[in-house]
Amino acid sequence: MKAWQWIAMAIALAVLASLPWWGSDVTVQFAINALLLAVLAQGWNIIGGYTGYASFGNSVFYGLGSYGVAIAMVQWHLPFAVGLLFGVALAVAFALLLGVPVLRLRGHYFAIATLALAGVMAAIVSNIPLAGQNIGLVLPPLNDDRLFYGLALGLMLVSTAVVWWLTRSRFGFGLIAIRENEDGAAVMGVNTTLYKVLAFTLSGVLSSLAGGIHAYWITFLDPESAFDIGLNVKMIIMAVFGGAGTVLGPVIGAFTLSAISEWLSSEVTSIATLFFGVVIIAAVVLMPHGLMDLARRARLGTLTWRYLGENVRANKL
Amino acid sequence: MDLLAQVLANGILLGGLYAVMALGLALVWGVLNIVNLAHGSFIMLGAYCSWHLFHYLHVDPFLGLPITAVVMFALGYGVQRGLLNLIVRAPMFNTLLLTFGLDVVLTYLAQLAFSADFRAINPGYAGSQVHWGPMVLPLVRLGAFAVALALTVGMWLFLLHTRLGRAIRATAQNLVAARLHGVEPRHLYALTFAIGIALAGTAGGLYGTVSQINPYIGASLTLKSFAIAIIGGLDNPLGVLVGGLFLGVVEALTTLYVGPTFVDVASFGILALVLIVRPTGLLGRTT
Numbered sequence: 093m094k095a096w097q098w099i100a101m102a103i104a105l106a107v108l109a110s111l112p113w114w115g116s117d118v119t120v121q122f123a124i125n126a127l128l129l130a131v132l133a134q135g136w137n138i139i140g141g142y143t144g145y146a147s148f149g150n151s152v153f154y155g156l157g158s159y160g161v162a163i164a165m166v167q168w169h170l171p172f173a174v175g176l177l178f179g180v181a182l183a184v185a186f187a188l189l190l191g192v193p194v195l196r197l198r199g200h201y202f203a204i205a206t207l208a209l210a211g212v213m214a215a216i217v218s219n220i221p222l223a224g225q226n227i228g229l230v231l232p233p234l235n236d237d238r239l240f241y242g243l244a245l246g247l248m249l250v251s252t253a254v255v256w257w258l259t260r261s262r263f264g265f266g267l268i269a270i271r272e273n274e275d276g277a278a279v280m281g282v283n284t285t286l287y288k289v290l291a292f293t294l295s296g297v298l299s300s301l302a303g304g305i306h307a308y309w310i311t312f313l314d315p316e317s318a319f320d321i322g323l324n325v326k327m328i329i330m331a332v333f334g335g336a337g338t339v340l341g342p343v344i345g346a347f348t349l350s351a352i353s354e355w356l357s358s359e360v361t362s363i364a365t366l367f368f369g370v371v372i373i374a375a376v377v378l379m380p381h382g383l384m385d386l387a388r389r390a391r392l393g394t395l396t397w398r399y400l401g402e403n404v405r406a407n408k409l
Numbered sequence: 410m411d412l413l414a415q416v417l418a419n420g421i422l423l424g425g426l427y428a429v430m431a432l433g434l435a436l437v438w439g440v441l442n443i444v445n446l447a448h449g450s451f452i453m454l455g456a457y458c459s460w461h462l463f464h465y466l467h468v469d470p471f472l473g474l475p476i477t478a479v480v481m482f483a484l485g486y487g488v489q490r491g492l493l494n495l496i497v498r499a500p501m502f503n504t505l506l507l508t509f510g511l512d513v514v515l516t517y518l519a520q521l522a523f524s525a526d527f528r529a530i531n532p533g534y535a536g537s538q539v540h541w542g543p544m545v546l547p548l549v550r551l552g553a554f555a556v557a558l559a560l561t562v563g564m565w566l567f568l569l570h571t572r573l574g575r576a577i578r579a580t581a582q583n584l585v586a587a588r589l590h591g592v593e594p595r596h597l598y599a600l601t602f603a604i605g606i607a608l609a610g611t612a613g614g615l616y617g618t619v620s621q622i623n624p625y626i627g628a629s630l631t632l633k634s635f636a637i638a639i640i641g642g643l644d645n646p647l648g649v650l651v652g653g654l655f656l657g658v659v660e661a662l663t664t665l666y667v668g669p670t671f672v673d674v675a676s677f678g679i680l681a682l683v684l685i686v687r688p689t690g691l692l693g694r695t696t
Binding site: 140146193194196197199200201203204205207208209211212214215216218219226321325328329332365366368369370371372373375376377380404406407408409 | 438444492494495496497498499500501502503505506507509510511512513514517518594595598628632635636639668670671673674677678680681684685
């Protein structure tokens with residue numbers, strides 16, 4: 093990285109770290125949400141962006157993390173930290189148990205299998221008395237937005253560091269090799285099953301932590317919101333909008349889209365949903381490589397309106 | 410025993426409707442290689458189209474089906490020609506995202522135009538029943554089942570024996586070779602998608618007669634359609650029919666023996682299980 097990029101990063105970090113001391117309550121709450129979404133997008137980036145497996149099951153990890161915290165705190169009266177660990181344990185168990193059979197599937201089949209698993213998990217949880225069935229669980233309230241902000245920021249930094257580590261480690265190269273050509277990677281000696289399951293697990297751990305923090309912050313959860321497939325699509329679109337398979341893309345995507353949708357919903361209520369749909373469509377058609385690619389082009393001086401047309405022409409029939 | 414027979418009959422009648430829902434999805438997926446996450450929303454739009462015809466113009470819901478089909482056909486043609494054709498060659502993941510975006514937009518617009526209230530299509534004969542042995546079969550469900558059966562078999566014959574059907578199957582097998590034989594892919598893709606959406610719309614019209622509709626029914630119908638298409642395989646409408654009947658019966662039996670809250674566990678569980686064990690569908694490839 094060049095000097096100005098380091099400086100920009102340092103400024104961004106300083107602004108983020110000091111936000112609770114100068115931002116309003118609304119700003120801090122918005123930032124907690126955006127940071128947790130950034131963690132989810134980053135988690136998805138590991139399995140979807142780097143490994144090339146379009147997971148629609150990451151919301152399951154988020155849900156398991158939420159329920160881990162909720163069950164531990166409400167039913168067993170354990171501290172929050174133990175709940176987080178319990179949620180992570182659930183997510184790891186899920187990733188290891190179901191990762192092996194599901195990650196054998198490729199392309200559409202993997203996407204739909206994970207989509208089905210998300211549906212199964214929501215339906216199972218809404219039948220478990222320990223998890224409060226359909227009604228959900230109410231957690232003990234803790235009115236400390238600074239604490240939650242700190243946790244969310246820390247988790248976001250950790251997940252970005254993990255993804256950064258991927259770009260320069262043997263493990264990360266193995267994942268990229270699987271994305272580019274799985275059979276080729278296997279021939280070159282990458283243990284593809286092990287690598288894929290590890291990537292799935294890693295992505296699950298990050299997502300479940302985000303779910304756990306969110307559950308304690310919001311203090312309420314039910315199966316429908318915890319295992320919401322719409323949330324899974326949100327993390328995908330944030331990662332893709334920023335740039336899937338890049339270190340900073342998902343974080344930038346999460347912040348940009350959260351900010352725009354927040355601004356829209358304050359201007360015109362309920363239009364935020366429609367906006368999301370339109371952005372998904374426009375982003376996929378016009379800039380499928382994301383904001384990071386746009387920025388790269390701008391640096392190289394090759395960014396013109398023709399770029400959008402080129403993207404369309406590359407993919408149309 | 411009578412109860413079991415009745416539950417089985419309900420499951421089979423519902424299964425026929427399920428088959429029509431999944432027919433369009435399987436066609437589009439098999440031929441265009443587009444996994445349409447907005448499929449359920451098109452079913453929902455078809456249901457609303459049928460409801461408007463019935464409510465405002467007093468068209469019988471069964472006689473109105475061809476009108477619904479034509480409207481949805483036109484919509485499908487436009488969507489494929491104007492939007493989906495732009496990303497057909499993109500990585501599969503982009504088509505998933507795009508159709509999800511489409512689903513969000515359609516659901517939102519439907520909610521804006523039709524409100525979130527529940528609607529039902531209740532013709533005068535909605536309460537009539539047919540007694541057959543120990544079983545009671547509602548007339549509407551029987552009618553929906555008959556239409557579903559006719560559509561599935563009709564689709565099968567259409568794909569096997571007409572010129573357009575052959576062109577569609579040829580494109581599914583090898584786009585380049587089909588092109589060399591004079592198939593215009595942009596038009597053919599749009600036609601195929603339009604047929605798929607017309608089927609979805611018809612299924613929606615039938616769904617409106619047997620169940621309540623609102624703008625949010627799409628998502629779960631999409632997942633059900635996936636389950637059926639995966640069970641039945643993508644290359645044969647008759648396989649989809651078997652898949653639909655299977656899912657209908659499993660759901661009915663789950664409701665009876667395990668409890669109504671476990672229906673989704675059963676259908677999504679079957680979907681995941683079939684994918685893991687046999688990704689080409691339980692019935693496999695016929696070619």
